[in-house]
Amino acid sequence: MPAPILSRRDIEFFLYEMFDVESLTTRERYQDHDRESFDAAIDIAQAIAEKYYVPIRLKVDSNQPTFDGKKVHIIPEIKEGLDAVIEAGLTAPTTDYAMGGMQLPQIAASGASAYIAAAASTSIGYLSLTHANSNLIEAYGTPEQINKWVTPQRQGRFFGTMAMTEPGAGSGLGDLTTSATKEEDGTYRVKGNKIWISGGDHDLSENIVHLVLARVKGAPKGVKGISLFIVPKYLVGDDGKIGDRNEVALAGLFHKMGGRGQTSTALSFGEQNGAEAYLVGEENKGLMYMFHMMNEARILVGTGAALTALTGFQYSLDYAKGRPQGRLLSAKDPLAPPVNIIEHPDVRRMLLTQKAYSEGAYALCLYGHQLSEDEKTAPTESERKHASTILDFLTPIIKSWPSEWGPKSNDLAIQVLGGHGYVNEHPVEMFYRDNRLNPIHEGTTGIQSLDLLCRKVPMNDFKGYQAFLAEIQLTAESVKLTESLQTYAVALQHAVDNLKEVTTSVMGASKTQNLDLVFSNSVSYLNMFGHLTIAWLWLRQAEIATKQLGKAPHSDDEKFYHGKIQAMKYFFNSELPLTYHWGNLVKNIDSASFDTHPDWL
Known part of the structure; x- marks a missing residue:
């Protein structure tokens, strides 16, 4: 099988x-x-x-x-x-x-x-x-735009993209040069070039609806002057019928190390008269609108990274259970049959690490989806606002932690398979290549770390930061009532106290010292906060598992719950202590990388 x-x-x-x-x-x-x-x-x-x-x-x-x-x-x-x-x-x-x-x-x-x-x-x-x-488009478009562009997308007839990045303006969107000129009939003409546009061209659908960031002529410089436009591959009449080809041309394809099922494109807009485009919302508010899609995409990236880690874990686990090789150190008979490699302690270490990373990452992403759901449909306004506050705060972690630690999980899956791991007769090397794209997709880890530390933590007088830490504290207090988990609940509280100390220190330093230096270890802060968050989610899982074991479940569930508790123990014993090291780098404003002169590299 x-x-x-x-x-x-x-x-x-x-x-x-x-x-x-x-x-x-x-x-x-x-x-x-x-x-x-x-x-x-x-x-x-x-x-x-x-x-x-x-x-x-x-x-x-x-x-x-x-x-x-x-x-x-x-x-x-x-x-x-x-x-x-x-x-x-x-x-x-x-x-x-x-x-x-x-x-x-x-x-x-x-x-x-x-x-x-x-x-x-x-x-x-x-x-x-x-x-x-x-x-x-549903959130910010007109009823006419929703009818013309959203309905066929929901039906699967049209596909959609987002087109932000340019050859000369990657993550620095304030430097984009794609321009838009308003016509007398209220439409616009867009000219410019975009790269790394996923799904930017293909024949899989009747039409492709590009959401394009551009600057209307005369708009303010920087991000405040960016507008958002619908730019279709084919024009569509008021009757919904496909019309002429718009001035959207494929300039070329990029060929990535993984994720090869989806086109990655360079697009040229408006090489002659300009591509016909339709303004979404108001001029100069495009980046705010696009963040609606970007934040959704960031959670999707994190979820994809977690799932790729999970499927790699399942594959290597299945392989380890059925692959006989070698004997245990304690085996004295050289003629004894080989044991399946899952019997070797180091293989179990690698499998348990994968379990901790991948299942922890998926729990984080589902928590993000739960917050997103509550933001829209929770019964009271206060509940909706609370969910929105935490989700906004956590988005950099939801995107980045699975994207960083998911590939590490896939790397271990390769190692479990040994020589079979790096040949394409087995998919684990492909899983790694696919997953390695995710630390870059939708904002690199470095960018997400700066977003977390410089913006999300102090935003609204630290409201999101404090609200989320309060959730962790509630769990710790609840879990301390379970005797077998008290040690781990206390360890989590100590880690939170350390995080607070680090945060207070770095925020204080930011008021008096060079900001580039103070925040130069932002990735370490992201790692610290991410690991703390995953530890919290593992403690929640272990609390559920412990309660269920007390109800004497059937044997398969008993094994399942013991697995949850064991993965929690691994994460607390081997991973949570790393948060203190990362915290010291941030708190002490370690300057090793900041002081490195470009000529020394």
Whole structure:
């Protein structure tokens, strides 16, 4: 039998035991749903993943999209898989029934989509970006724009992208040069070049709806002068019919180390008269609008990284259970049969580390999806605002921690397989390459760390920072009532106290010292806060597992819960102590990298 894509038991644990998704059915929007409908969505997604995506993993990885100067060529199996997802209604499972969606809670939709995301890698990115594109236009567009551009995207007829990065302006969006000129009829003409546009060109859909950042002539310099435009590949009439080709040209394809199912493109807009474009919202507010899509995409990146780590863990675990090799040190008989490699302590160490990283990362992402759900549908305004405050604060961590530690998990999966790990007859080396893109996607780790330390922590008089730490404190106080977990609850509280001390110190230093120096260890701060967050989530899992073990579950569940507790112990013993080292670098304003002269490198 092939290795499982994911652990279904683990998904059920997160959805129903840890995050209590069933409780959402008491909210008016979800009264039609119950556990049976949630499980049915997962069943459908698992079936699609196993039928359409697992069999083509190697083919997708070995056959990158090509461009012959006129047309992009993509293996046909990718479209077959996307069509199956669209036909199943999983294109936008959280969308209203009226728009063709399943109207699932966001966290339930994430659980339902997990199998497809794990099996398809970036091949499913065409639909993920389309969903995020539609959400943005729904939030800020006119009714006419929603009807013309969102409806066909929800139906799977049009796909969507976001086009921000330029050859001369990567993460520094304030320097973008793409221009927009207003016409007498209220439309605009956009001219400029964009790069790294995922899904920027293909023939997988009838049309492609680009959301493009550009500067209207005469607008203020920097980020305050950026506007957002809908720029379709093909123009669309008021009757909804596809018209002429717009001035959106594919300048070339990039070929990445992983994630090869989705085109990565360089696009040229308006090489002659300008590409016809339609303003979203108001001029000069484009970056604010785009952050609606970017923040959603950041959570998707973190979720994808976690799922890629999880599927690598499942594959290496399955391999280790069935691969005989060597004997234990304690074995004295050289003629004794070899043991399966999972019996070797170091292999179990690598598997347990993967479990701690990957399941911890996925718990973090689901927590983010839960916050996003509560932000929209929690019963009271105060609950919605509280969820929004924490989600805004945590987004850099949700994006970055899985993206950094997910590839480390995949690296260990390769090591578990030994020589079989780095050949493409096994997919673990592909998982690593796919996942290695995520620390760069949607803002590098360095950028996310500066966002966290310089902006999110002090924002609104430290409101998000304090609200989240209060959540951790509540868990620690609750867990201290369980005798077997008291030591870990106290360890978590000590780590929080250390984080507070580091934060106070660095914020004080920022008022009197060179900011570039003070914040030069921001990645260490992000690592510290991320590890603390994962420790908190593992303690929550261990608390649930301990209570369930007290109810004498059947043997399979007993093993499952012991696994949760053991992974928590590993993380607290081997990973949480690292937060003190990172904290010292930040608090003491270690200047080793800052003082390094470029000529010394």
